[in-house]
Amino acid sequence: MAGVLAKSPKLREGKQLKMEERPLATRSDTKITLFDRTFDYGQLPELMGFHLRRASIVDFSTFSEEIGDRAITPLRYSALEVIGANPGLRQTQLAAILGLSKPAATLAIDFWEARDCLARRRIPEDGRARGIHLTPEGQRTLGELRRQVALHDQALTASLSEPELRALHSALRKIIESGGGAM
Amino acid sequence: MAGVLAKSPKLREGKQLKMEERPLATRSDTKITLFDRTFDYGQLPELMGFHLRRASIVDFSTFSEEIGDRAITPLRYSALEVIGANPGLRQTQLAAILGLSKPAATLAIDFWEARDCLARRRIPEDGRARGIHLTPEGQRTLGELRRQVALHDQALTASLSEPELRALHSALRKIIESGGGAM
DNA sequence: TATTGTTATACTCTATAACTATA
DNA sequence: TATAGTTATAGAGTATAACAATA
Structure with a gap:
């Protein structure tokens, strides 16, 4: 990092x-x-961009450490989270949602499949595609991860009051939405 | 990206x-x-970290494009900016200020030296070290870059009012400062 | 023996392109 | 011919380690 x-x-x-x-x-x-x-x-x-980058690095650099597993990055966690929230998701859909290339999505899925956290299942309607599903182990892992990540995020913003949190969230949303076209 | x-x-x-x-x-x-x-x-x-990351990506992904030179990244611009603000800076100092490894600092300096924007000069007090200085071309380039980067940053936050800008800046500072130990 | 800066090397992440199997 | 997913490959960007010159 x-x-x-x-x-x-x-x-x-x-x-x-x-x-x-x-x-x-x-x-x-x-x-x-x-x-x-x-x-x-x-x-x-x-420059606001300078501070955005630094704050993002603070988040990123403490993430895997606080989760307690160097291999679990924000991207990999995001992939598991989105798959958990959308059972049967296809790999191209995961790639599109997270803004990844197809190979990057394949690798993220490989990572969790190797840990028995998810499974690729054939789809009757289309023999080319695979639906991605959490395994029982994946359910358990995601449940624990969600808790840890929520705690990590609370720690990140622990120095902010409720109104400050809302103001930050609102400002970030505006920046993200205004840049939607360029992303 | x-x-x-x-x-x-x-x-x-x-x-x-x-x-x-x-x-x-x-x-x-x-x-x-x-x-x-x-x-x-x-x-x-x-998760605030999710939005921080997305806002940072909006900034980053439009930066080089708006600057009009794909090779000029936020990191390379930052290096030139810091060298311009601290004439005679040593390479290890640049690395420490920007949180880079020594080789990464060497490469950033190589980049701008190849464009005749800065020069390494021997330091009388210490034959091992080099002081980094802007060349006249570097002065000109940095002046133009500063203008372009400021415009880019204003565009990034164009949807925010003055109070919103101050609130965002304050919140980011708190996050960065609270994470200082971990960085 | 320690330090500045460079070079060598390797690792991670990402993307594009080529391939397979289906459609 | 086009699409879903995999594999091959290459390019950034980064780091650590080894090195040369100097202290």
């Missing part, structure tokens, strides 16, 4: 820089102190 | 599911319609 931020920021305030032109940046995130020296992030702290 | 979301969601409302247990999900993002059929995202829409 990598990129675009320091491992342990230890942010410290620095001298103010044209703050009137930087509505979003606050004194404490324009600078970073490492090696006993202070460095400047330039205009990065003014 | 991939993963964990449909390319063109075309979200539609579906029947309500235990909404009292799903404070964050709203009717319009629990379902997705593809192939003339409605599928369920399961508990994914209840």
